[in-house]
Amino acid sequence: QSPWYLKRQMLAFMEGRRGAHPEDTFGQQMAAIAKTLPDQAAVDALVAYIDSLSGHTPERTVKGNTKKGEDYYTMVCGSCHGPKAEGNELLDSPALAGVDDWYLVRQFELFRKGIRGADDKYGRQMVMMAPALPTDEDVTNVVSYIQSLAEK
Ligand code: HEC
Structure with missing residues (x-):
């Protein structure tokens, strides 16, 4: 990171x-x-x-539909987190590729429930973004794609 x-x-x-x-x-x-x-x-x-x-590249623990995840990632996440999920400091957005997949899922859930990010101007951006992936399956698919970027 x-x-x-x-x-x-x-x-x-x-x-x-x-x-x-x-x-x-x-x-x-x-x-x-x-x-x-x-x-x-x-x-x-x-x-x-x-x-x-x-x-090091963390081990995959999340298995979803990587292709569906790619479509979502490209449409909604890549503009801030970068096309390869490498992060973008100018947009305050961290790298996601190379971070443990189970941790990404957990953080996304926390943003979605407003448990993380509500007290922080950077985190609030993610609280606002979280409804873009409404189901657990959507999150699993996107994280599965992010993991595939780290494995390349
Ligand atoms: C408007 C820009 C923006 C978009 C679009 C966006 N994010 Fe983020 N994201 C951020 C920012 C800023 C942070 C840092 C929050 C913080 O500092 O707590 C972040 C943090 C995260 C984190 C926490 C990472 C960590 O190591 O703790 C995850 C997971 C995440 N984003 C996933 C996603 C996913 C998946 C999408 C697409 C559905 C997405 N983001 C779309 C701006 C964005």
């Missing part, structure tokens, strides 16, 4: 813009840990270290 996005998420956890919702149990765990960091310099150091670790 890109350093600019990791940093923004760490600060969001520290400042209560992510992981504050009562139903976001995993986010709360991360917020509690993030709050133990003393300052921004510590966040910068951590993000630099994480960036130095070599990336």
